[in-house]
Amino acid sequence: MDFGFKISPSSAINLDKIDLTMFEKLHEMEPDVYKCIACGSCSATCPAARYSGMSMRKVILDLQRGREKEVFSMMKNCMLCGKCTMVCPRGINTRHLILSISKLYCETK
Amino acid sequence: MKENILIIGGGIAGLEAAAMLLRLGHSPIIIEKSDRLGGHVASWHKLFPDMTPAKDVVDRLTAEASGANIFLNTEISFVNKLTDSYNIMLSNGISIITKVILVTMGFSLFDAAKKEEYGYGVYDHVVTNRDLEQWFNGKDDPRIDNSAMNAVGFVHCVGSRDEKAKNSQCSKVCCITAVKQAIEVKQKFPDASVYCFYMDLRMFGKKFEDFYISAQRDYGIRFIRGRVSEVSENIEGRVVVKAEDTLSGKPLKVTLDLLVLMAGMVCGDSCTKVAGMIPLPVDSDGFLKSKDNIFDVMESPKEGIFYAGACTGPKTVPETLAEARAAALDIHLYINGLE
Numbered sequence: 001m002d003f004g005f006k007i008s009p010s011s012a013i014n015l016d017k018i019d020l021t022m023f024e025k026l027h028e029m030e031p032d033v034y035k036c037i038a039c040g041s042c043s044a045t046c047p048a049a050r051y052s053g054m055s056m057r058k059v060i061l062d063l064q065r066g067r068e069k070e071v072f073s074m075m076k077n078c079m080l081c082g083k084c085t086m087v088c089p090r091g092i093n094t095r096h097l098i099l100s101i102s103k104l105y106c107e108t109k
Numbered sequence: 110m111k112e113n114i115l116i117i118g119g120g121i122a123g124l125e126a127a128a129m130l131l132r133l134g135h136s137p138i139i140i141e142k143s144d145r146l147g148g149h150v151a152s153w154h155k156l157f158p159d160m161t162p163a164k165d166v167v168d169r170l171t172a173e174a175s176g177a178n179i180f181l182n183t184e185i186s187f188v189n190k191l192t193d194s195y196n197i198m199l200s201n202g203i204s205i206i207t208k209v210i211l212v213t214m215g216f217s218l219f220d221a222a223k224k225e226e227y228g229y230g231v232y233d234h235v236v237t238n239r240d241l242e243q244w245f246n247g248k249d250d251p252r253i254d255n256s257a258m259n260a261v262g263f264v265h266c267v268g269s270r271d272e273k274a275k276n277s278q279c280s281k282v283c284c285i286t287a288v289k290q291a292i293e294v295k296q297k298f299p300d301a302s303v304y305c306f307y308m309d310l311r312m313f314g315k316k317f318e319d320f321y322i323s324a325q326r327d328y329g330i331r332f333i334r335g336r337v338s339e340v341s342e343n344i345e346g347r348v349v350v351k352a353e354d355t356l357s358g359k360p361l362k363v364t365l366d367l368l369v370l371m372a373g374m375v376c377g378d379s380c381t382k383v384a385g386m387i388p389l390p391v392d393s394d395g396f397l398k399s400k401d402n403i404f405d406v407m408e409s410p411k412e413g414i415f416y417a418g419a420c421t422g423p424k425t426v427p428e429t430l431a432e433a434r435a436a437a438l439d440i441h442l443y444i445n446g447l448e
Contacts, residue, residue, distance in 0.1 A: 013354055015304075015363035027329075034325045038334070038356050061356050064331070090322070 018066035022105065026063065029100045035090045036060045042084035042094055052077035056084045056094050059101070068105065075101065111136060112444050113207035115197060117383060119179065120148025121170055121426060122213035122418030122433040128173035129437035135444070137211075138178045140199060142379055145181070146171050148215055154245035156426055157289045158316040166426065184379070188386040194413075195387070208413050208447065209440055212389070212397065213433070214380035216419040219268030219276060219372045227264065227370055232342045234365070237267075237372045238283065241290055258298045258366040262350055263287040264337045265307040269373030278394050280373030281423040284311045287371050288324045295328040303330045304363065306337045306352050314425060333361065340368060374423040387414065396422045407436040415440055 027033055042056035043049055054077040062071045075098060084094040114130060116123045119141030127137045145151060147167035156163055180201060189196040194208045221229040221237050229235050236244075236252050244250045265287055269280040284307070291303045310332070312318045324330040335352040343349050348368045354361040376396045384390075384397055389409050392398035397420045400408040407416050417436035418429040 011359050013357070013359050013361040015302075015361065031326065034329055035322060037325075037332075058357070065354070065357060065359075067357075 013065050018064075020064070020066075022068075023063050026100060026104055029104065030093075030097050032090070032092045033060060033097060035092055037090060039089060041087040041089060045083045045087045047081060047083065048077045048079055054078055056098075059098075063101070071101070072105070112209055112447065113138065113205055114209045114211065114440060114444075115140070115205055115207045116177075116211045116213055117185065118148070118213035118215060118377075118379075118418075118420075119143075119146040119181070120213060120215050120418065121150050121166070122215065122420075122429045122436075123148075123211070124167075124170035124174040125430045125433035126211055126213060126417050126437045126440075127177040128170065129434050130440065131174070131176045133437065133441045135441070136176075136178065138180070138205060138207075139174070140180045140183045140185070142184045143182070146174075146179070149218070149239075150426060152239065152243060152246070154242045155289070155293070157285050158314070158320045160289075185383055185386060188383075209415070209444060210387075210413065211415045211417060211436055211440060212380070212383070212409070212420055213417050214377045214383060214420050216374040216380075216396075216423065217377045219274070219280075219375050221267055221370045221372045223274060224267055224271075224370070226339045227267065227337065227368070228340045228342070228348075229370055232340065232348055232368075233346050234342075234348050235340065235368045235370065237370050238286055238290065239372070241294075241369050245290075245293060253367055258294070258301045260302045260304070260363065260365045261291075261294050261298070261367045261369065262304045262306060262337075262348075262363065262365045263291055263369045263371060264350075265305065265310075265371050266336065267370040267372050268375070269371075270308070276373060276375055276395065278373075278423065279311060281311070281313070282425055283371040283373055285314065285317050285320065287369075288312075288317075288321055288330070290369065291330045292320075292324050292328050295330060301366075303328070304365075305330060305332045306350070307332060307334060308336055309334070335361065374419060377420060380420050387411065389414065392421075394422060396420060407432060407439055413443070415443075 038057050040057050048054040054074045059071050082095040114137040116137050116139045119139045123139050130137045150163050151167045153163035184200045186198045186200050197205045234252050244253050268274045268276055287305055295303050312321050335355045337352045339351050341349045348365045351362050390398040399406045400410050415436045417433040
């Protein structure tokens, strides 16, 4: 039935309900994923970012917030150039991390 | 004749200054309002960044200052200004005439109950950083479950950087203390999720940043950027915390077994009281005002009155000890100048 209006679903994050099993598996493959300080260097340098919305910072955050759909749509735009890896101050091999995410999450999909 | 030197406050600053003055050939007097020495550090468990037992620090300082004349359970009743000295009447009936006073009365922990939205003293599982340290020290706390915890949260900046709480200053040490305590909780309960709610992390000191990296990498502590806005209790008595996850721009909710409030530093109650008696001016940050905030931090604007430690602003333990030594040397030179 159309009332002429609808209520949008809540965008709130409920940490109690987020299943981090996959993220923990990723952490086993890529221990450095815990080291992200969300500085945004990777996103700022990403050549795909300004045209596609790809952001490595958001990828790492969204995985921890159970927003995997958003991660996949962002990661499709990655060209694996590796600039993000060069600028990461915490020395995270983000390029390798992207490959591991693809491998892990695609295998189980 | 040897000059009297009165040290007000038997915390780490007072003890270290006394030890240094003893080595320089003086005989300082320490007065302490409580029944033990060591101040706040004496109720702490371990100190960052090397997890040094706080007890070792206090024991060493107490031993080094043992040659001083120490009055415990003693407060200042009133102060009379004489021509070139002060007559200090103590609560134990003794009066001291002195030209030199060292104020080491330190800070008070911000009263977390004032931030009502966090529910300290209202909900069953909300404690402060100090409560948690005492629990680490083996003191039972009905709010903290000794056997199991699934989720624990730390709230940074409680009563710090908060104009409404009348303390707009950063308390400096709470960020690193939260990281330290989060690691200790994780060591006790390896399966628990441990969250830190921060605005920004101020890891300014030696090895602080390494400590933070270790908390992330080795312990999986989860840092959430966003100030906790409200805390409530669910029907099971667990704590429900709401904050904005400002990195994703979305409201966030999590249920915890324990919430730890990182209460900040405010100028000590007794410090303000004694400052009113002498009187000593208070700076715009609420702490005692130095003669100059660059060159003469350890000197008050009044001749013969010196400061050391957190009475002039939040400080770490090594910073306090360094100031205490510097103040002792200032006093030594000042007394030599009198003769």
